[in-house]
Amino acid sequence: MEDFETLLKGSAEAHGHLCPGQVVGVRMAMEGCRLIDLDNPDRLPQIKKLIVYVEMDRCATDAISFVTGARLGRRSLKFVDNGIMAATFVNLETGKAFRIVSNETSRDLAEKYAPEIMDKNGQQILAYKRMPLEDLFAIQEVQVTVNASDMPGPTRFKAVCQNCGQVVRDKREVMKDDQTLCRPCAMGTYYQAIEKKDNKQGKKMQAHAHGEKQSLCS
Numbered sequence: 001m002e003d004f005e006t007l008l009k010g011s012a013e014a015h016g017h018l019c020p021g022q023v024v025g026v027r028m029a030m031e032g033c034r035l036i037d038l039d040n041p042d043r044l045p046q047i048k049k050l051i052v053y054v055e056m057d058r059c060a061t062d063a064i065s066f067v068t069g070a071r072l073g074r075r076s077l078k079f080v081d082n083g084i085m086a087a088t089f090v091n092l093e094t095g096k097a098f099r100i101v102s103n104e105t106s107r108d109l110a111e112k113y114a115p116e117i118m119d120k121n122g123q124q125i126l127a128y129k130r131m132p133l134e135d136l137f138a139i140q141e142v143q144v145t146v147n148a149s150d151m152p153g154p155t156r157f158k159a160v161c162q163n164c165g166q167v168v169r170d171k172r173e174v175m176k177d178d179q180t181l182c183r184p185c186a187m188g189t190y191y192q193a194i195e196k197k198d199n200k201q202g203k204k205m206q207a208h209a210h211g212e213k214q215s216l217c218s
């Protein structure tokens with residue numbers, strides 16, 4: 001693995017700016033990987049051995065993904081929407097796993113570790129670089145059972161929604177009133193369809209909703 005400053009520079013570039021979250025995320029990811037004995041997690045063969053659970057979709061998450069190489073699209077990055085700045089690093093080969101939580105108290109310690117910086121953002125960035133890990137994080141060894149349907153690799157599970165015909169992968173279907181349903185049918189959608197009767201795209205979307213059309217990618 002590259003050194004801290006090189007990783008921080010790369011992560012700030014990928015994220016779009018240097019921020020306290022990048023410092024925290026890079027340090028969290030480096031420590032997480034060290035604890036589960038992966039020194040090159042973003043390259044083969046180790047890239048297949050790592051799964052990272054992140055519990056918040058904020059700045060540090062990008063840094064963790066950058067350092068570890070864990071990605072949503074590889075199924076190696078799992079988002080658990082807890083609103084907690086924490087991540088769990090799992091070595092699939094050995095089963096070793098550690099959950100690292102960012103201490104709320106570290107915010108108050110920023111002044112102690114970088115008293116010469118007045119600007120709050122700059123002070124946090126420098127302080128989080130200097131702070132010992134025990135001030136920055138609470139670390140706990142844990143056990144994580146990764147379901148077969150959450151593992152990377154080819155699709156192993158497919159179901160068809162009995163209401164709309166949509167193919168659902170990875171056991172994300174729902175049983176409701178003895179029917180196998182996709183989540184939009186069973187639980188509602190985060191979007192509302194705009195029906196434009198004279199518009200081709202609108203017709204297509206309606207057809208899709210009624211199961212006459214399936215998405216193409218497998």
Ligand SMILES: [Zn+2]
Nearest residue numbers: 017019021059
């Ligand atoms: Zn940021």
Ligand SMILES: [Zn+2]
Nearest residue numbers: 161164182185
């Ligand atoms: Zn459906």
